[in-house]
Amino acid sequence: QVQTPVNFIQNIITEDLKSGKNNGRVHTRFPPEPNGYLHIGHAKSICLNFGLANANNGLCNLRMDDTNPTKEDEEFVESIKADVKWLGYDWQDRMYFASDYFEKLYSYAVQLIKAGKAYVCELSAEEMREFRGTLTEPGKESPYRNRTPEENLDLFERMRKGEFPNGAKVLRAKIDMSSGNINMRDPVIYRIMHAKHHRTGDAWCIYPMYDFAHPLSDAIENITHSICTLEFADHRPLYDWLVENVDYSNEADGRPHQYEFARLNLSYTVMSKRKLKLLVEEGHVTGWDDPRMPTISGLRRRGYTPESIRDFCDRIGVAKASNLVDKALLEHCIREDLNKNATRAMAVLRPLKLVLDNYPEDHEELLEIENNTEQEDAGKRKVPFSRVLYIEQDDFLEDPPKKFFRLAPGKEVRLKGAYIIQCNEVIKDEQTGEIIELRCSYDPETRSGLPGSARKVKGVLHWVSAKHAVPAQVRLYEELFTKEQPEQLDSDDDGDFRANINQNSLEVIENCLVEPALAEATVNDRFQFMRQGYFCLDSKDTSTDKLVFNRIVSLKDSWGK
Numbered sequence: 001q002v003q004t005p006v007n008f009i010q011n012i013i014t015e016d017l018k019s020g021k022n023n024g025r026v027h028t029r030f031p032p033e034p035n036g037y038l039h040i041g042h043a044k045s046i047c048l049n050f051g052l053a054n055a056n057n058g059l060c061n062l063r064m065d066d067t068n069p070t071k072e073d074e075e076f077v078e079s080i081k082a083d084v085k086w087l088g089y090d091w092q093d094r095m096y097f098a099s100d101y102f103e104k105l106y107s108y109a110v111q112l113i114k115a116g117k118a119y120v121c122e123l124s125a126e127e128m129r130e131f132r133g134t135l136t137e138p139g140k141e142s143p144y145r146n147r148t149p150e151e152n153l154d155l156f157e158r159m160r161k162g163e164f165p166n167g168a169k170v171l172r173a174k175i176d177m178s179s180g181n182i183n184m185r186d187p188v189i190y191r192i193m194h195a196k197h198h199r200t201g202d203a204w205c206i207y208p209m210y211d212f213a214h215p216l217s218d219a220i221e222n223i224t225h226s227i228c229t230l231e232f233a234d235h236r237p238l239y240d241w242l243v244e245n246v247d248y249s250n251e252a253d254g255r256p257h258q259y260e261f262a263r264l265n266l267s268y269t270v271m272s273k274r275k276l277k278l279l280v281e282e283g284h285v286t287g288w289d290d291p292r293m294p295t296i297s298g299l300r301r302r303g304y305t306p307e308s309i310r311d312f313c314d315r316i317g318v319a320k321a322s323n324l325v326d327k328a329l330l331e332h333c334i335r336e337d338l339n340k341n342a343t344r345a346m347a348v349l350r351p352l353k354l355v356l357d358n359y360p361e362d363h364e365e366l367l368e369i370e371n372n373t374e375q376e377d378a379g380k381r382k383v384p385f386s387r388v389l390y391i392e393q394d395d396f397l398e399d400p401p402k403k404f405f406r407l408a409p410g411k412e413v414r415l416k417g418a419y420i421i422q423c424n425e426v427i428k429d430e431q432t433g434e435i436i437e438l439r440c441s442y443d444p445e446t447r448s449g450l451p452g453s454a455r456k457v458k459g460v461l462h463w464v465s466a467k468h469a470v471p472a473q474v475r476l477y478e479e480l481f482t483k484e485q486p487e488q489l490d491s492d493d494d495g496d497f498r499a500n501i502n503q504n505s506l507e508v509i510e511n512c513l514v515e516p517a518l519a520e521a522t523v524n525d526r527f528q529f530m531r532q533g534y535f536c537l538d539s540k541d542t543s544t545d546k547l548v549f550n551r552i553v554s555l556k557d558s559w560g561k
């Protein structure tokens, strides 16, 4: 497993270990809400939390933060587990659900009530907003604030029993209505919600708020370093207040502390489950795992490797100020990986027929071509060659400009791993004038490996043998959004991010022809199609009688350019 490079949180941990805080324990957690699929931003948090635990001989829990029954689902729980595993991290036997703590959390709320630190409030949502005040104006106390513990206890029990409708009452922590921090102005900690929960069913009709459940779940699990994104910095005083005012009778040393880091924002995409969900539900993409999505499942289907994503998370580092990371860096990471590790192959996306008139009719031969020159032991594969071939349509121009080094009438090129050929005649469709075939000749002395192959020609083209090639569909992807920043950074406002959707983000090319070895490809293989980019089989739409390839990324690297 990977080690996370030194960052400011590691520095805090190093200090804590030195001073003996938490008795030398390091225990982190990754706490997703199962209300959608994980995205590349979550990958950053996963690498950070599991990475810090690994690097410090600590533990990392996987916790489903499932306290909001109307949005959560088993499907999301399963996808989260699969994605974390695929990224290469192991929570071992430490998979937890906040919903398993409902009874405990309830008892903590009762504790606060008994201590006069929480009360049942009946202000409407609108009134509560009014009473809360603003940054420059202190809040007003609720008329229900001075209920006795007995009265509060009775009402809270009846809330649990289901005596009141949604929204009729809430439980609030009694802290400080004049606090400079609005989160401390008697925050709501429980609400009534008559809704079925994906795990606890109808057992509960009151549910704890995130700000209440989260710190106390950390406390229950003996977490030492609770790492979250910057927007929770303002919630930290409430986090501290709760873990200090609730007696959670924890046997472990110390108590959890919250630390904030900048969330990942990536150019040309949006990064919130809610927005990604809209893309799925409105049919802008084919699903959460659409290869254009920034989800982990989308990146996996697109052909990204876990190594490349971990490498990306290492390189972006962990900062305290939010910024926009260039998508080109993510692509650079997968390109580096694939340049080293992907098998080379030839695929013709838009075929043009080419006949070698002087090549014997029924003859064929197997040419040996390197699998990967970046790797000494990658070996060679045999590629069949015969009289009728296909090359790429745009590798031929009838009337070429000066520096065109591909094929043209009377010109020579080398066919990769094969012979030097010359174009002698162009055959066109009589009706349309479209070029349908090239008549060429080959020079038998120039086969790769023979002495005659030393003759220099500028262009090297990829090709397939007509008799042996296998048909395939190829999918080319562009960015899902036309704007580098399709939404306000860190905003929860839908704005017009949907107006910035790229209508041409997918190009499907039918009737491509690929070399026969690719018929044996499996979904875990990744290829460099010569001169075209890196490709993998689509794990969903490929079937026994149809090969479908996704372009993972093109060859051209724009990182740092």
Ligand code: ATP
Pocket: 030, 031, 032, 033, 034, 040, 041, 042, 044, 045, 065, 227, 228, 229, 262, 263, 264, 265, 271, 272, 273, 274
């Ligand atoms: P989203 O708004 O995308 O749904 P979230 O924060 O609501 O994200 P959670 O399921 O609560 O989603 O996130 C689980 C963990 O992942 C949290 O600790 C959160 O801070 C972290 N996380 C979420 N998005 C990012 C991001 N873009 N960059 C880094 N960490 C993130």
Ligand code: MG
Pocket: 033
């Ligand atoms: Mg969240």
Ligand code: MG
Pocket: 272, 273, 274
């Ligand atoms: Mg969210």
